[in-house]
Amino acid sequence: MGGVRFRSPSTGRSIRAVLFDTFGTVVDWRTDIASAVAGYAERHRLELDAAAFADRWRDRYQPSMEPIRSGAREFVTLDTLHRENLDAALLESGIDPSDHDAGELDELSRTWHELTPWPDSVPGLTAIRSDYIIGPLSNGNTSLLLDMAKNAGIPWDVIIGSDMNRIYKPHPRAYLHTAQLLGLHPGEVMLAAAHNGDLEAAQAAGLATAFILRRLEHGPHQTTDLAPTGSWDISATGITDLAAQLCAASPG
Template sequence: MKAFCFDVFGTVVDWRTGIARAAEGFFSRHGLGQYDPQGFADAWRQLYQPAMQACRSGKRPYTRLDVLHRENLEATLAGYGIDIGALQPGELEALNSAWHWLDPWPDVVSGLARLKRQYIIAPASNGNIALMVDMAKRAQLPWDAILGAEVTQAYKPSPQAYTRMADILAVAPAEICMVAAHNNDLSAARQCGLSTAFVARPTEHGPGQATDLEPSEDWDIVARDFNDLADQAGC
């Protein structure tokens, strides 16, 4: 093993809490206290995969995630009956930028620091480069490189999203361990020859989460958290 590459939204950072926090502030400023911030975060996130699928299927060219998030935000606000035209200039961009400022799970920074001593560590995220850099600066994520969709020009689980990382790092696919809290991400990575590590995040989708609570396959590593992952990697 030479590198560990990480899914980010849900695996490295707690997107739901961060987006709900930003939504709560937005609702408060606009006297929209009747809306549930967590529900809004979920509704916004539900448009994530369909938006990327349009790029994966060739219906539109690769489009960076910041743009897709902004389009999805406008659609979500419209679905809530909020008049986008009545907002002050910059408000939508400020709310959209909440994806740049998410908090890591408590074990992440220490676990990544340990892994970095022996291995290349990098995000393998659908997030674009500017988003990943901002997030890393705020959350103190010690990446060696920024990989992911904007670098590979492909959204996971497209094969190119995984195989191009190996090309870029000049290693064999099996020398990269894909780390994710999502079994489907790991399944796609395994099909491309990558090694795999599952780290459950049982509250990613809130207290009622019913998916990805357990590994669905015999992944190469199953870890409790990033520090356990570092233990199993010999760091």
């Protein structure tokens, strides 16, 4: 890798790897999940607001990980949690999942493997990759992230899934073990994310940070993460903007 690398004001180190939160930052989960739910509902003649159901399914994401982060539950993959959360969201919607074919529900849950990148994601990642190691720093398991990358043409150099760290963000080990697996000091790793809470945890673990604005991650009425709330190293309007700012780095 050539070129001048960005020197992080917060860590005092030159960045060697730029890693990305994936759901919401790199890919548009809500549009694809709502579309898949709408198709399922139409086939089975279910009265469902697909977008609201997608939100309900996603709302269970962080709470379902908390018993694992706390040690109350052994680690299971995000695929397992997504499938469990689908059943719970169906029940919450007045639909008994036991009345539906388990294989079809498994297939619906696999939609999380096939999400579409935001329009700027692939060109921005391709540009960043010329000078930095890039990969996901995600709660997704390795097979999920691999399928997503192959399906969407996401040009990762490396994929370290949560099943390799055996813990979920924002637990510090999720950030620190990823850096360790790359053979890097935490301060040489930058997390880019659309979620201020993720960046706060990464910064506390010693990583550099970049905020990526995604105004529509949660739909047109989004009220959270519309601006950076911390002293992150970079604030960008998208991944191509992040690439431009990294490429404009001057020698430290």
